[in-house]
Amino acid sequence: MAIYLDTQNRIIEQRTIFIGSVRRSIAEPREILYYACKNMATSVIIVHNHPSGSPEPSENDLQFTQKMKRSCEDIGIICLDHIVIGKYQYYSFREETDVL
Numbered sequence: 001m002a003i004y005l006d007t008q009n010r011i012i013e014q015r016t017i018f019i020g021s022v023r024r025s026i027a028e029p030r031e032i033l034y035y036a037c038k039n040m041a042t043s044v045i046i047v048h049n050h051p052s053g054s055p056e057p058s059e060n061d062l063q064f065t066q067k068m069k070r071s072c073e074d075i076g077i078i079c080l081d082h083i084v085i086g087k088y089q090y091y092s093f094r095e096e097t098d099v100l
Contacts, residue, residue: 020048
């Protein structure tokens with residue numbers, strides 16, 4: 001899911017971008033940023049779940065977050081956070097790392 005925000009961090013739209021499969025579990029930045037541009041959003045928050053119940057990010061999650069940050073910077077959009085939802089907890093890249 002992507003949450004698109006305006007200059008005052010008000011939600012413009014929230015959209016399910018991708019539903020995971022066995023072969024692929026997260027969207028590409030271009031799929032997420034398409035709607036950011038369409039909505040004239042100034043920032044975005046990415047959220048996805050881990051069906052295992054553990055919110056601990058995978059190496060793919062980390063790589064995706066780094067790629068997403070670079071892609072956002074290239075077009076002048078702020079990636080405010082990437083949140084991984086587990087069964088009882090969440091993991092915020094903004095709170096837990098210096099990636100964002």
